[in-house]
Amino acid sequence: MKLILLGAPGAGKGTQAEIISENYHIPSISTGNILRAAIAEGSELGLEAKKFMDQGALVPDEVVVNLIKQRLSQSDCANGFILDGFPRTPAQAETLEKMGVSIDAVVSIEVPDEAIIERMGGRRCCESCGASYHVKYNPSERGELCEKCGGKLVIRADDNPETVKKRLDVFHSQTEELKEYYHSKGLLKIVIGQEEVADTTAEMSKVLESLK
Ligand code: AP5
Ligand code: ZN
Numbered sequence: 001m002k003l004i005l006l007g008a009p010g011a012g013k014g015t016q017a018e019i020i021s022e023n024y025h026i027p028s029i030s031t032g033n034i035l036r037a038a039i040a041e042g043s044e045l046g047l048e049a050k051k052f053m054d055q056g057a058l059v060p061d062e063v064v065v066n067l068i069k070q071r072l073s074q075s076d077c078a079n080g081f082i083l084d085g086f087p088r089t090p091a092q093a094e095t096l097e098k099m100g101v102s103i104d105a106v107v108s109i110e111v112p113d114e115a116i117i118e119r120m121g122g123r124r125c126c127e128s129c130g131a132s133y134h135v136k137y138n139p140s141e142r143g144e145l146c147e148k149c150g151g152k153l154v155i156r157a158d159d160n161p162e163t164v165k166k167r168l169d170v171f172h173s174q175t176e177e178l179k180e181y182y183h184s185k186g187l188l189k190i191v192i193g194q195e196e197v198a199d200t201t202a203e204m205s206k207v208l209e210s211l212k
Pocket of ligand 2: 085126127128129130131147148149150151
């Protein structure tokens with residue numbers, strides 16, 4: 001199964017991608033996590049990406065496209081994958097299509113902006129594996145540590161209210177139009193992401209079962 005998750009920052013793409021990845025035994029590929037890992041390594045790519053990410057802006061298409069090309073060529077992607085946070089612009093979507101990747105479905109997780117701003121204040125992310133938690137809605141069973149890998153949970157650098165607002169603006173102006181693009185290809189599925197995590201997962205499961 002080859003899936004794309006679309007949605008605003010904080011819509012729950014990463015949370016659902018991890019669940020689908022475990023249930024369907026396919027890798028979840030987050031361009032945001034790959035870029036944050038590059039920043040943590042202090043690589044040239046990371047230093048360049050950080051300038052954009054700290055502003056809540058998109059990293060240039062060619063940088064992200066190269067990362068995705070490398071990642072999708074790895075052997076664990078042969079049986080499918082979930083793309084979380086890519087594509088994010090029409091140019092990225094067109095590149096993916098030109099690569100000959102045939103996507104089974106594009107699931108848009110829909111959450112109103114007000115709910116997102118409220119959520120982001122309580123998000124905590126694992127600094128080692130990138131897993132996402134929430135102090136109220138999705139706490140880690142290990143408190144300040146990641147349930148999956150034991151890594152430390154931290155507040156992401158771009159989760160301050162000002163940058164979240166910028167990221168939402170960028171989503172509405174550059175990414176949301178991809179819904180129309182994938183709708184026109186008959187691939188778009190809508191999932192309401194405003195209820196609890198388990199409700200979104202249940203909705204998502206219905207969509208994924210319908211693809212079989
Ligand atoms: P990225 O890391 O992709 O961030 P994002 O798209 O802004 O999405 P988030 O990770 O913030 O949110 P999410 O939808 O995964 O939500 P989550 O599951 O964590 O990108 C960061 C930056 O990298 C970009 O700004 C850009 O600069 C760059 N970048 C990345 N990809 C790029 C690309 N393709 N092109 C160019 N630049 C790129 O959930 C959010 C919170 O809510 C969590 O606390 C979670 O526990 C909680 N939660 C989840 N579901 C629910 C629910 N149903 N109810 C209540 N709480 C919930
Ligand atoms: Zn972790």
